[in-house]
Amino acid sequence: MAQLTELKKRFVEHFGGDASGISAFHAPGRVNLIGEHTDYNGGAVFPAALTFGTTLLISPREDRKLGFASTNFPVAKEIPLDGIAFNEEDDWANYPKGIVWELKHHGIELTRGYNLLFHGEIPNGAGLSSSASIEVVTAYALLTLEGKPTDTVQIALWSQHAENEFIGVKCGIMDQFAVANGRKDHAIHLDCDTLEYELVPFRSGDYKLVIGNTNKRRGLVDSKYNERRSQCEQAVRDLRAAFPELALLGQLTLQQFEDNAHLISDETVRRRARHVVEEIDRVGRSIEVLNQDDLVAFGLLMNASHDSLRDLYEVTGPELDAMVDAAREVPGVLGSRMTGAGFGGCTVSLVHQHSVDRFIEEVGKKYESATGLKPAFYVCDIGDGVGELKGEA
């Protein structure tokens, strides 16, 4: 792999030494096909790993220090292994530091220092999980080099915990889980309450998944994400009048919700909860129609998902809506929706392979004239989850 050779050169230029002790790892980004804002409600999600992601080159060093560099960011860091703590000044290096902190939390103290060079191909802050990717690849690599088990479900949970507690972003489990457990040409049907999951072959036939990046950056921490979470918690509290044991909205069937929605006193909170329960139902129906290779029905469910995120959950915004509206006007598009947290970021559309060029041109033009922003498009295949790049390293 030419790129790995190039990265090794950069590693040696930056950290010195020779290339012989370098190991290489890769974790993908992810796209969520349907099941949005359901993970932290204990509901179902249906994401898939991308073929592009974060490559990590890593080698042990003699002292008890961690050297962090990234081809994506100018600032490199050298940090003592002992006493790892969040530090604003360490900027992006807080993500891999958070993993070292997390491993320690589980009794895994690194036995030596390491140099790490990251190379990311995922646009940051665009809803394709570059942060989950850097977390998961760091955890997998460090566990491998320390001779510890690399259980990818455990790695997902630890990475999520690091993001929640070390970085301070209260995300659900979907991103880290997809990045850690993805499989080529499969999407993951994950129950976020039990963490039971099934890899579902994604047979898209003549259709391609096309990601559209609005290039409207969204800030997860300062966005309305946490407000949505609290509204869901409020709905659960109200619904306990009928279900005293209820812990998460995802534990309700659609019918149970319909029969008791009136218990939620605030109208906005009721709409938020309705989105969650209906979206979980849409995930179940998606699996059913995909099992029958009914892509048309799946496209309609994608559309319904976006419309609900726009009208009930209110996390889309003008950019995502403009891109989805433009996408649905192109012949050969079966469905189009926002993906990820929302408030900007990316859309995902199911587009006939013969319409992809026209899609990119027409959606690009309409989107730019509606918003003044230049979008980017990625025609994507579904890739594998985290792993070591053994042959190529």
Ligand SMILES: Nc1ncnc2c1ncn2[C@@H]1O[C@H](COP(=O)(O)OP(=O)(O)OP(=O)(O)O)[C@@H](O)[C@H]1O
């Ligand atoms: N290759 C990389 N090198 C260094 N830092 C990275 C790399 N990839 C991601 N990061 C860190 O992760 C941050 C992006 O995380 P953030 O949660 O804001 O967005 P995201 O994960 O891309 O999007 P989303 O959470 O919506 O899926 C970057 O600003 C940087 O600090």
Ligand SMILES: OC[C@H]1O[C@H](O)[C@H](O)[C@@H](O)[C@H]1O
């Ligand atoms: O589905 C919305 C999605 O938003 C972000 O990507 C979070 O990191 C995920 O945990 C999930 O909540």
